[in-house]
Amino acid sequence: xxxxxxxxxxxxxxxxxxxxxxxxxxxxxxxxxxxxxxxxxxxxxxxxxxxxxxxxxxxxxxxxxxxxxxxxxxxxxxxxxxxxxxxxxxxxxxxxxxxxxxxxxxxxxxxxxxxxxxxxxxxxxxxxxxxxxxxxxxxxxxxxxxxxxxxxxxxxxxxxxxxxxxxxxxxxxxxxxxxxxxxxxxxxxxxxxxxxxxxxxxxxxxxxxxxxxxxxxxxxxxxxxxxxxxxxxxxxxxxxxxxxx
Amino acid sequence: xxxxxxxxxxxxxxxxxxxxxxxxxxxxxxxxxxxxxxxxxxxxxxxxxxxxxxxxxxxxxxxxxxxxxxxxxxxxxxxxxxxxxxxxxxxxxxxxxxxxxxxxxxxxxxxxxxxxxxxxxxxxxxxxxxxxxxxxxxxxxxxxxxxxxxxxxxxxxxxxxxxxxxxxxxxxxxxxxxxxxxxxxxxxxxxxxxxxxxxxxxxxxxxxxxxxxxxxxxxxxxxxxxxxxxxxxxxxxxxxxxxxx
Numbered sequence: 403x404x405x406x407x408x409x410x411x412x413x414x415x416x417x418x419x420x421x422x423x424x425x426x427x428x429x430x431x432x433x434x435x436x437x438x439x440x441x442x443x444x445x446x447x448x449x450x451x452x453x454x455x456x457x458x459x460x461x462x463x464x465x466x467x468x469x470x471x472x473x474x475x476x477x478x479x480x481x482x483x484x485x486x487x488x489x490x491x492x493x494x495x496x497x498x499x500x501x502x503x504x505x506x507x508x509x510x511x512x513x514x515x516x517x518x519x520x521x522x523x524x525x526x527x528x529x530x531x532x533x534x535x536x537x538x539x540x541x542x543x544x545x546x547x548x549x550x551x552x553x554x555x556x557x558x559x560x561x562x563x564x565x566x567x568x569x570x571x572x573x574x575x576x577x578x579x580x581x582x583x584x585x586x587x588x589x590x591x592x593x594x595x596x597x598x599x600x601x602x603x604x605x606x607x608x609x610x611x612x613x614x615x616x617x618x619x620x621x622x623x624x625x626x627x628x629x630x631x632x633x634x635x636x637x638x639x640x641x642x643x644x645x646x647x
Numbered sequence: 648x649x650x651x652x653x654x655x656x657x658x659x660x661x662x663x664x665x666x667x668x669x670x671x672x673x674x675x676x677x678x679x680x681x682x683x684x685x686x687x688x689x690x691x692x693x694x695x696x697x698x699x700x701x702x703x704x705x706x707x708x709x710x711x712x713x714x715x716x717x718x719x720x721x722x723x724x725x726x727x728x729x730x731x732x733x734x735x736x737x738x739x740x741x742x743x744x745x746x747x748x749x750x751x752x753x754x755x756x757x758x759x760x761x762x763x764x765x766x767x768x769x770x771x772x773x774x775x776x777x778x779x780x781x782x783x784x785x786x787x788x789x790x791x792x793x794x795x796x797x798x799x800x801x802x803x804x805x806x807x808x809x810x811x812x813x814x815x816x817x818x819x820x821x822x823x824x825x826x827x828x829x830x831x832x833x834x835x836x837x838x839x840x841x842x843x844x845x846x847x848x849x850x851x852x853x854x855x856x857x858x859x860x861x862x863x864x865x866x867x868x869x870x871x872x873x874x875x876x877x878x879x880x881x882x883x884x885x886x887x888x889x890x891x892x
Contacts, residue, residue, distance in 0.1 A: 470817070522780060532817040535767060535791045546780045548792040552815065570797065572715070572777040 403621055405638055406597055408571045409517060410526035410549060410564075412582035415606040417525075417627075418504040418537060421445045427500030431493055437486060442608060447483060451476035456528060456557040466555040468530035474498045501529070502536035507603070511542045513627025517634070524549040526567045526580065528557050547571075559590030568596065581630065585617040597621045599630055648866055650883055651842055653816045654762060655771035655794060655809075657827035660851040662770075662872075663749040663782060666690045672745030676738055682731060687853060692728060696721035701773060701802040711800040713775035719743045746774070747781035752848070756787045758872025762879070769794040771812045771825065773802050792816075804835030813841065826875065830862040842866045844875055 414420045425441035432439070455472040458464035477498055481489055489497075514523055523544075525534050528551045538545055549567040556562050568578045575595030582588050583603040592598050599622040606612035616623060622637075624630040659665045670686035677684070700717040703709035722743055726734055734742075759768060768789075770779050773796045783790055794812040801807050813823045820840030827833050828848040837843050844867040851857035861868060867882075869875040 530817075531792050531794075531815040535816070538791070544789060546783070546793075547776050549776075553798060570776040571780070572775075 403597065403637060404576060406521065406579045406634075407573050407577045408522035408524070408546075408568075409579045409581055409599075410524050410567050410571075410596075412558075412580075412584065412587050413525050413527035413529060413534065413537065414504075415603055415612070416581065416583040416601055417510045417543075418506050418541070419606075420449065420501070420504050421607060423504035424448060424500050427503055428497060431497050431500070432486070432489070435489065435493065437489075439484060444480070444484065446607065448473075448476060448480045451479055460557050460560055468552055469501075469528055470498065470530055470533060473501055499536075502533050503540065504537060506537070506541040506543065507626070509626035509628045513631050514543055516628070516631040518544060518546070520634075520638075522546045522571055524567060524571065526550045526558070526563065528563075558587060561590070561594045564591045564594050564596055579621070581627075583613060585613060585615075585620075588616055588620050589618040592619070599624060601626065601630060648842065648882060649821060651766065651824045651879075652818050652822045653767035653769070653791075653813075654824045654826055654844075655769050655812050655816075655841075657803075657825075657829065657832050658770050658772035658774060658779065658782065659749075660848055660857070661826065661828040661846055662755045662788075663751050663786070664851075665694065665746070665749055666852060668749035669693060669745050672748055673742060676742050676745070677731070677734070680734065680738065682734075684729060689725070689729065691852065693718075693721060693725045696724055705802050705805055713797055714746075714773055715743065715775055715778060718746055747778050748785065749782060751782070751786040751788065752871070754871035754873045758876050759788055761873070761876040763789060763791070765879075765883075767791045767816055769812060769816065771795045771803070771808065773808075803832060806835070806839045809836045809839050809841055824866065826872075828858060830858060830860075830865075833861055833865050834863040837864070844869060846871065846875060 411417055421442060424445035428444050429441045455476050459466055477494060481487060517523060524547045525545060526549050527534060530552045531548045534548045547570065549570055551557050551563055554563040554566040564580060565575065568575045571578065576597065579597040579599055580588060580591035581599045581601060583601050583606060588598040588600060598620040600616035600620045601624050602614050604612040604614045622633055624633055656662055666687060669690035673689050674686045700721050704711055722739060726732060762768060769792045770790060771794050772779060775797045776793045779793045792815065794815055796802050796808055798815065799808040799811040809825060810820065813820045816823065821842065824842040824844055825833060825836035826844045826846060828846050828851060833843040833845060843865040845861035845865045846869050847859050849857040849859045867878055869878055
């Protein structure tokens with residue numbers, strides 16, 4: 403494998419535990435209103451609207467709208483589905499920002515700190531920039547830049563999202579490694595020339611409900627971000643410099 | 648003044664000393680080739696091509712090209728003007744990246760670190776993302792995101808650059824303060840509703856050759872980034888939270 407200069411990361415599922423966080427936030431906001439639900443099921447239902455909403459943008463039926471806007475459209479649907487159409491505006495707005503208040507898996511902050519000594523790092527997520535800023539501040543993540551859908555004005559797995567991230571980093575696609583817990587994301591990145599690393603998050607959708615393997619060809623497969631850092635340190639003992647040369 | 652949530656920064660001149668750095672880098676690359684020049688004059692000449700090149704993009708005569716590309720076009724002009732048309736390619740490419748290797752004024756890293764405890768921070772520069780990444784790594788600057796021309800696909804002082812930065816931060820323009828050492832930059836930011844802070848860099852263009860005052864109405868005027876942090880701490884003793892609420 404030729405040397406890489408940068409790593410870009412999927413975020414929901416790969417770096418942060420969205421299901422536990424959304425369930426916690428929904429409970430914290432809705433249960434004081436007297437609402438009782440199966441909170442993880444509510445989180446799953448909200449997340450299930452994610453791909454269909456982005457498909458509207460990917461297909462050109464909807465102009466690019468950032469993920470906070472799509473999350474809000476999806477929230478309206480899910481509240482109706484759960485018979486919660488009378489939840490009032492302040493709670494809806496507060497709930498929509500639940501996606502800004504998710505916790506990273508425990509290996510993420512130390513793993514990224516190690517990788518950043520050697521590589522440029524950026525999220526390449528479908529989330530918007532302000533959402534990435536809030537997750538970074540909450541979890542102590544230091545990025546070199548925030549890349550992804552809001553920069554590309556389109557959603558993964560569209561090629562433009564991966565390619566605009568590489569271009570912003572002044573890298574050829576083969577100099578960038580896409581890191582994700584989802585084989586489909588990695589297959590799309592590989593199809594436009596990026597290197598790929600799978601990180602297993604077997605509990606992403608609840609205990610025993612996550613991808614345990616990429617299911618597609620990848621360059622590396624790791625159990626955590628720290629494990630990825632270990633593997634890269636073996637493959638590239640003399641790392642590329644973080645400084646432009 | 649209403650509370651602000653974020654500060655965005657001009658970079659060349661305001662945060663980094665481009666003139667000293669370009670002179671040093673040009674000397675380091677060209678003098679081993681037997682070339683002797685007045686290096687600060689070379690830096691000034693290169694910089695003098697900056698606004699005309701961006702004008703090509705602002706006016707629509709040239710599609711958006713990132714600043715590294717414009718710097719390279721400008722370098723060709725300046726090398727010819729200095730009778731250096733025979734400088735070969737590797738040196739040209741290395742010289743063009745001199746803009747990635749500039750030093751920050753001494754108050755910048757500690758000043759930004761203080762401000763970041765209370766506010767979201769991003770560069771809002773005409774430089775491209777990778778250039779901002781390299782300056783941040785070199786000088787130990789921690790940004791929440793890299794905003795500016797490459798995101799807006801246009802150059803300051805076009806309104807889109809300021810407004811896209813505020814939008815990426817989920818802020819109204821009035822919740823964002825633009826910080827610059829140049830009155831024209833601040834006037835443009837104010838005209839689209841941003842708050843403004845002037846920082847004096849009286850030596851930007853050489854001893855005694857920099858703007859000592861904004862020359863236009865601004866919300867704050869400071870001697871350094873640390874002074875700006877001091878002034879904001881007095882105005883807003885109970886700061887806005889860095890977390891979304």
